[in-house]
Amino acid sequence: MxxxxxxxxxxxxxxxxxxxxxxxxxxxxxxxxxxxxxxxxxxxxxxxxxxxxxxxxxxxxxxxxxxxxxxxxxxxxxxxxxxxxxxxxxxxxxxxxxxxxxxLPGVACLETLSCQADMGLNEEAKRICFIKHLARYFARCWSTPQPMEPRMRPQCQAGISHRLAVLKASRSTEVPISIISGPETTLPLLFASEYPQVLAHGDLSYTNVLINPEIYGMTGIVDCSLAGVQPFGIELDCLFLITGCMTLSGWYYYTCRPQLLEAFWTEFWTVSGIEDDSDVHRDNIRSMVFARELMSTERRVRGGSLSKMAGCFWR
Known part of the structure; x- marks a missing residue:
C-alpha cells in the first residue's frame, strides 16, 4: 500500500x-x-x-x-x-x-566490519573479540529458557523442514543432497519438549548489532520487532554470515574462520555452563548450526541480502 x-x-x-x-x-x-x-x-x-x-x-x-x-x-x-x-x-x-x-554507543556492524577474506593480526583479534561477545549473547539465551506455546512448536519445525526441502529440490551444486539428510533427521530432536526454547531476536543481522569500532566489542542489540520464543540456535546461521563475506566475485570464507569458530564455541561452552560430558546437547546444538548454515547457503544461492533495507518506506 x-x-x-x-x-x-x-x-x-x-x-x-x-x-x-x-x-x-x-x-x-x-x-x-x-x-x-x-x-x-x-x-x-x-x-x-x-x-x-x-x-x-x-x-x-x-x-x-x-x-x-x-x-x-x-x-x-x-x-x-x-x-x-x-x-x-x-x-x-x-x-x-x-x-x-x-x-546506544557504537556503530552498526554493517558500517565497520570489512569484506576482505584475508585480514591482518589486529583485525583478526578484533573479530575474535566480537565473536566472543556474540557467544555470550547466545549463552545468555541458553541460560534463560522460556515457555513456548505448544501450537508454535510444530509450525516452526514445519517452516525449517520446508526450507530444507526447497534447498534439496533446487539441486544446488553448492549443497549435495547427502549433506542435507543429517539436519533433516536431527530437526525433530531440536523441537522436542526437553530441548531449550529461548528468546530469539528474529533479525540478528549486521544492521541490528552495534559494536565499538575500535575493538569490536558488542555495545547494543536493537530492533526487537521480530523477537519471539523459538528453539535455541534458530539464529546460529549468523556464524555462517559473520565468518565470510560476499564480494563482487562471490562468497568467501575468511582465512581465519577456523580460529573464529573455535573462539565462539570455547566461549559459549564456558559461559553457558554446559558440561563437557553433555554430548547430546552439544551434538544437537551443532546440528542446528548445520541446518541454519544450509539455509544461509540457500539464501546466498538465491542472491538474497543479509537484511532488507528501508528504501521502500517512502514508496
Whole structure:
C-alpha cells in the first residue's frame, strides 16, 4: 500500500516535538518498514550525546512489543535499549506507531566490519573479540529458557523442514543432497519438549548489532520487532554470515574462520555452563548450526541480502 501521509518532513517535525529536541537526522543504517531518526539537544553550538535519543516511526508489521523488549532487557541488560511507546502518529496513513529509546554507543556492524577474506593480526583479534561477545549473547539465551506455546512448536519445525526441502529440490551444486539428510533427521530432536526454547531476536543481522569500532566489542542489540520464543540456535546461521563475506566475485570464507569458530564455541561452552560430558546437547546444538548454515547457503544461492533495507518506506 502506498503511503499517503505523513511526509518525511512531517515525521521530522513530530520527532522534534516528542523528543523536545533541537535537531533531527536519519540514522546511518535504515531499517525496513520504519523511519528512524536521532534527536539531539544542543548546549550552545555543541551536541550533547547524553541528551540524544532515537525516535522510530514503524508500520504495523514492524511494531515493537513492550513485553518482548522487557524480556530481552531482562536477559541481555543494557545491550537492549529501554523503549517507550508514544502511540500512533496522528493523521498517519497507513498508521505509524512511534517509539523512543536512548541512543546506544557504537556503530552498526554493517558500517565497520570489512569484506576482505584475508585480514591482518589486529583485525583478526578484533573479530575474535566480537565473536566472543556474540557467544555470550547466545549463552545468555541458553541460560534463560522460556515457555513456548505448544501450537508454535510444530509450525516452526514445519517452516525449517520446508526450507530444507526447497534447498534439496533446487539441486544446488553448492549443497549435495547427502549433506542435507543429517539436519533433516536431527530437526525433530531440536523441537522436542526437553530441548531449550529461548528468546530469539528474529533479525540478528549486521544492521541490528552495534559494536565499538575500535575493538569490536558488542555495545547494543536493537530492533526487537521480530523477537519471539523459538528453539535455541534458530539464529546460529549468523556464524555462517559473520565468518565470510560476499564480494563482487562471490562468497568467501575468511582465512581465519577456523580460529573464529573455535573462539565462539570455547566461549559459549564456558559461559553457558554446559558440561563437557553433555554430548547430546552439544551434538544437537551443532546440528542446528548445520541446518541454519544450509539455509544461509540457500539464501546466498538465491542472491538474497543479509537484511532488507528501508528504501521502500517512502514508496
Amino acid at each position: 502506498a503511503r499517503k501521509s505523513p511526509t518525511r518532513r512531517q515525521c521530522d517535525q513530530c520527532a522534534l516535538s516528542i523528543a523536545e529536541a533541537s535537531d533531527v537526522r536519519p540514522v546511518d543504517v535504515p531499517g525496513y518498514l520504519r523511519y528512524t531518526v536521532i534527536c539531539t539537544r544542543t548546549q550552545g553550538q555543541e551536541e550533547d550525546p547524553q541528551e540524544s535519543i532515537i525516535l522510530s516511526f514503524r508500520e504495523s508489521t514492524s511494531r515493537l512489543d513492550e513485553d518482548m523488549v522487557r524480556l530481552a532487557r531482562a536477559i541481555h541488560g543494557c545491550l537492549v535499549p529501554h523503549m517507550r511507546n508514544h502511540g500512533v502518529m496522528k493523521g498517519s496513513d497507513p498508521p505509524l506507531s512511534t517509539y523512543t529509546m536512548p541512543l
